[in-house]
Amino acid sequence: SAVISQKPSRDICQRGTSLTIQCQVDSQVTMMFWYRQQPGQSLTLIATANQGSEATYESGFVIDKFPISRPNLTFSTLTVSNMSPEDSSIYLCSAGLAVAHEQFFGPGTRLTVL
Amino acid sequence: AQSVTQPDIHITVSEGASLELRCNYSYGATPYLFWYVQSPGQGLQLLLKYFSGDTLVQGIKGFEAEFKRSQSSFNLRKPSVHWSDAAEYFCAVARFSGGYNKLIFGAGTRLAVHP
Incomplete structure (x- = not known):
């Protein structure tokens, strides 16, 4: 298994600003991957963070709004840009080995946009 | 398209009672199936998974799940619920895309446990 940490754990931000969330894996x-969990909802995949190349975004998510970096095999960032109240959600990072097929999740970042 | 249905949004059981959470999936090939639990304010913890072989799989915290291909189901069970089991439970199926598996989650079932 992998232990995943995220920073910050929560934040309150003003409309129009941006927030970068960090995800660190211990191996x-x-x-x-990056997921969004809107209030009272299930998880929706935002994108796959690819090491050394551009992220792969799911339908409905775009790079300009959610730029992602993955400079190495243990670290990734997700930026939520030009935020609006509709971006208030929990953002979760997950990680795993392709051969194992399973994913382990970080504790999430709870974002509130005013 | 692949999808996961969890028919029960909320379930309430008494402590010590048995539990069954339902999950139905839609997937063309042999699915990889998962159950995750999310406690309040926490991330997701993997309870158990099914890839192949024995259709009854054992997980952590005394949970088990049974894969039934004929019913496209992967229901989660526990013989005796503890108050600490109160949480949200998510069923997921892995969709192979771009060289690896991506998870598709059900809507979740919120479990409340009465003392």
């Missing part, structure tokens, strides 16, 4: 992993 080298093949896959890293």
Whole structure:
């Protein structure tokens, strides 16, 4: 298994600003993903963070709004840009090994946009 | 398209009672199936997974799940619920895309436990 940490754990931000969320894994992993969990909802995949190349975004999510970096096999960032109250959600990072097929999740970042 | 349905949004059981959470999936091939639990203010913890083989899988915290291909189901069970089991439970199926598996989650079932 992998232990995943995220920073910050929560934040309150003003409309129009941006927030960068960090995800750190305690071991080298093949896959890293970013999810959004809107209030009272399930998890929706935002994108796959690819090491050394551009992230792969799911339908409905774009790079300009959610730029992602993954400079190495244990670290990734997600930026929520030009925030609006609709971006208030929990953002979760997950990671795993392709051969294992399973994902382990970080504790999440609870974002509130005023 | 792949999808996961959890028919029960909320379930309330008494402590010590048995529990079954339902999950139905839609997937063309042999699915990889998962159950995760999310306690309030926490991330997701993997309870158990099914890839192949024995259709009854054992997980952590005394949970088990049974894969039934004929019913496209992967229901989660526990014989005796503890108050600490109160949480949200998510069923997920892995969708192979771009060289690896991506998770599709159900809407979740919120479990309340009465003393």
